Structure formats: C-alpha cells, structure tokens
Amino acid sequence: MDQDLDELLGLLQVEQLDACLFRGRSPSGRTRRVYGGQVLAQAMNAATRTVDPARRVHSQHAYFLRPGDPARPIIYDVDPIRDGKSFSTRRVVARQGGRAIFNTSISFQVPEPGLEHQEPMPEVPPPESVESDFDFYTRLAAEQPERHRAPQRHAVDYRVIERIDPVSHPPAAARYGVWMKTVGRLPEVPGIHETLLAFMSDNYLMSTGLRPHGRGYDHPELQTASLDHGLWFYDGFRADEWLYYHLLSPRSAQGRGLNLGYIYTRDGRLVAAAVQEGLMRLRRADD
Numbered sequence: 001m002d003q004d005l006d007e008l009l010g011l012l013q014v015e016q017l018d019a020c021l022f023r024g025r026s027p028s029g030r031t032r033r034v035y036g037g038q039v040l041a042q043a044m045n046a047a048t049r050t051v052d053p054a055r056r057v058h059s060q061h062a063y064f065l066r067p068g069d070p071a072r073p074i075i076y077d078v079d080p081i082r083d084g085k086s087f088s089t090r091r092v093v094a095r096q097g098g099r100a101i102f103n104t105s106i107s108f109q110v111p112e113p114g115l116e117h118q119e120p121m122p123e124v125p126p127p128e129s130v131e132s133d134f135d136f137y138t139r140l141a142a143e144q145p146e147r148h149r150a151p152q153r154h155a156v157d158y159r160v161i162e163r164i165d166p167v168s169h170p171p172a173a174a175r176y177g178v179w180m181k182t183v184g185r186l187p188e189v190p191g192i193h194e195t196l197l198a199f200m201s202d203n204y205l206m207s208t209g210l211r212p213h214g215r216g217y218d219h220p221e222l223q224t225a226s227l228d229h230g231l232w233f234y235d236g237f238r239a240d241e242w243l244y245y246h247l248l249s250p251r252s253a254q255g256r257g258l259n260l261g262y263i264y265t266r267d268g269r270l271v272a273a274a275v276q277e278g279l280m281r282l283r284r285a286d287d
Contacts (some may be wrong), residue, residue: 002155002183002184004153004154004155004183005155005182005183005184005186006184007027007155008155008156008182008199009186009187009192011024011025011026011027011038011042012038012041012042012045012195012196012199013045014042014045014046014076016049017075019050020050020077020078020079020080021075021076021077021078022042022045022046022049022075022076022078023073023074023075023076024038024039024042024046024073024074024076024094025073025074026038026068026070026071026074027070032070033067033068033069033070034067034068034069034070034074034101035202036064036202036226036229037198037199037200037201037202037203038199039062039064039068039074039094039101039102040060040062040104040198040199040201040202040229040231041195041196041198041199042074042076042094043060043062043076043092043094043102043104043106044057044060044106044191044194044195044198045191045195046076046078046092047078047090047092047106047108048106048108048190048191048194048195050078050080050090051083051088051090051108052083052088052108053190053191054110055087055088055108055109055110056108056109056111056191056194056233057106057107057108057191057194057233058107058108058109058232058233058234059106059107059230059231059232059233060104060105060106060107060198060229060230060231061104061105061106061228061229061230062102062103062104062105062228062229062230063102063103063104063227063228064101064102064225064226064227064228064229065100065101065102065103066099066100066101066102067101067225068094068096068101068102069096072096072097073096074094074095074096074101075094075095075096076092076093076094077092077093077094077095078090078091078092079091079092079093085110086109086110086112087107087108087109087110088107088108088109089105089106089107089108090105090106090107090108091103091104091105091106092104092105092106118234118269118270119262119270120268121244121246121264121268121270122177122246124161124177124244125161127159127179127181127242127266130159130160130161130179131159132157132158132159133151133154133157133158133159133160134151134153134154134157136160136163137150137151137166138150138151140166147167148166153183154183155182155183155184156180156181156182156183156199156200156203157179157180157181157182157183158178158179158180158203158204159178159179159180160176160177160178160204161176161177161178161179162176162177164211166216167216169210169214169215169216169219170214171211171212171213171214172211172212173211173212174208174209174211174212174248174249174250175208175211175246175247175248175249176204176207176208176211176245176247176248177244177245177246177247178203178204178244178245178247179242179243179244179245180200180203180242180243180245181239181240181241181242181243182196182239182240184240185240186238186239186240192239193237193238193239193240194233196239196240197231197233197237197239197243197263197272198231200239200243200245201229201231201245201261201263201272201274202226202229202276204245204247204261205226205229205247205259205261205274205276205278206224206226206257206259206276206278206280208247208248208249208259209249209252209257209258209259209278209280210222210224210257210280211249212249212252213252213280220283221282221283222280222281222282222283223279223281223282223283224278224279224280224281225278225279226276226278226279227256227276227277227278227279228276228277229274229275229276230274230275230276231272231273231274232272232273232274233271233272234270234271234272234273235269235270235271236271237263237265237269237271237272241265241266242265242266243263243264243265243266243271244263244264244265244266245261245262245263246261246262246263246264247259247260247261248260248261252280255279255280255281255282256277256278256279256280257277257278257280258275258276258277259275259276259277259278260273260274260275261273261274261275261276
C-alpha cells in the first residue's frame with residue numbers, strides 16, 4: 001500500500017477508549033486548524049464501529065462549531081440513540097479541551113431495493129487526460145518558484161477539469177468538475193469507502209462558491225470556514241476507483257455560500273451527494 005494512504009488510513013481509524021468513546025489525532029505538521037474532512041471521516045469511523053456491520057451508512061449531517069487545534073487530540077463521544085428494524089442512528093460530538101468543536105448525526109440502513117432514478121452524469125474528459133493537482137502545482141513551482149511552493153504528495157489524487165489561476169483568481173462560473181480517488185488500493189474493511197469519501201468530499205466544495213467572486217482563501221478581505229456538511233449515499237462504490245465530483249453553487253448571500261456536489265462512478269452511477277454551507281464573510285476595514 002502507498003505510504004501516504006497507509007498514514008491516512010491510520011489517521012482516520014480512531015482509537016477506541018470505551019464502548020462509545022474514541023480518540024482521534026491530526027497529521028503532524030499541520031499548523032492552522034483541523035481539516036473538516038478529517039473530522040467528518042473520524043466521526044463516521046467511530047459511529048460505524050458501534051453499529052451492526054450489516055447496516056451501511058446512508059447519511060451524515062454535521063455542524064462545524066469551532067476550529068479544531070491540530071496539536072491536540074480530538075475526543076469523539078458516540079451516542080447510540082436508536083437501533084430500529086431498518087435504521088440505526090448515532091449522534092457524535094467531537095471535543096477538545098472539554099468544548100465541542102463539531103457534532104453530527106449519522107444514519108445507517110439495512111440495504112433494500114426501491115424505486116430508482118438519477119440525474120445523468122455530465123459529459124467530461126476521462127481522468128487520464130486531466131492533470132493531477134500534484135503535477136499541476138509541481139509544474140507551477142518549477143515555472144514560478146517566486147509564487148509557488150512544491151506540493152507534498154497526498155493520499156488522494158484530485159484532478160480538476162477546468163482550472164483557474166490560483167493566484168489571481170479571475171471570476172469564473174460557480175461550478176467545478178473534479179476526478180478523485182485514493183492513490184492505492186483500500187483494504188476490505190466495513191465502511192472504509194464511505195469514510196474515505198467523507199474525507200474527500202470536503203475538498204473543493206466551498207471553493208465552488210468563491211469562484212464567481214474572484215477571491216481565494218488567502219484574500220486579506222475574506223474570512224472563510226465550513227459551517228455545516230451533509231452527505232447521502234445511494235449505491236455501492238469504491239473510493240480507490242475514479243469518482244467524478246460535479247460541484248455547483250446556486251447561491252451566496254448574508255456572508256454564506258451554498259455548495260452542492262454530485263458524486264458519480266466512472267460508469268455514470270450517481271452514488272452519493274454532498275451539501276455544504278460555508279462562511280464567506282468580507283472583513284471590515286476596522287476588523
């Protein structure tokens with residue numbers, strides 16, 4: 001297995017302290033705040049380990065309450081609030097220093113047949129024809145060393161279909177298209193593909209809502225943060241095979257931006273959907 005992927009899997013596999021109490025950590029070297037996808041995935045890992053493996057996660061609804069400190073462990077307290085005939089529900093609160101930084105409800109379902117329809121997958125270039133994020137930023141660092149640093153390798157291969165300049169951020173349509181998958185094969189562990197997709201789904205969502213406004217995360221007038229996050233799973237998939245993330249942002253107002261994502265397998269099955277609202281606050285001159 002790829003070393004970066006092995007490290008990510010170890011990070012997302014939280015330590016069990018008691019029947020419903022778990023402890024997670026953050027990767028070394030991260031200095032600002034905990035990546036939201038990490039907390040989504042660690043909470044899902046904790047909740048999944050308290051549920052019958054025959055039940056599969058079908059939805060997650062989360063709120064980011066406070067920035068997480070990467071230097072401190074995160075305690076995940078799982079409340080097994082319901083086990084019914086078809087559905088199980090878990091409420092998870094993540095804490096640091098005794099204060100909640102994140103909470104989520106995760107629902108699990110016994111798989112069953114039902115009525116089916118889906119929005120067709122857009123026509124997009126295959127992932128092999130699209131430059132990876134790693135190669136893109138490596139090339140920019142070689143061409144413009146005064147503006148860009150060489151990137152570190154990552155456990156997930158992201159490939160953006162329509163890139164914009166990462167420094168000037170020219171205004172663009174509020175949509176993104178991204179191919180993504182892990183860089184190596186995943187082990188056969190219950191819930192691992194849903195957990196990895198939770199981790200991956202937090203990337204590029206809020207970026208979609210920023211595209212029309214010609215501002216990036218580093219803009220001095222802009223304050224950004226993930227506020228909430230929703231995930232729904234509808235069909236089986238593998239996170240170590242190519243998934244297409246079709247993203248759009250229908251609205252921003254009141255210092256917030258709404259972002260939607262549809263996740264397709266390469267053969268066009270719509271297997272999951274994501275929704276996130278992000279803080280997009282313009283700082284006042286006296287802030």
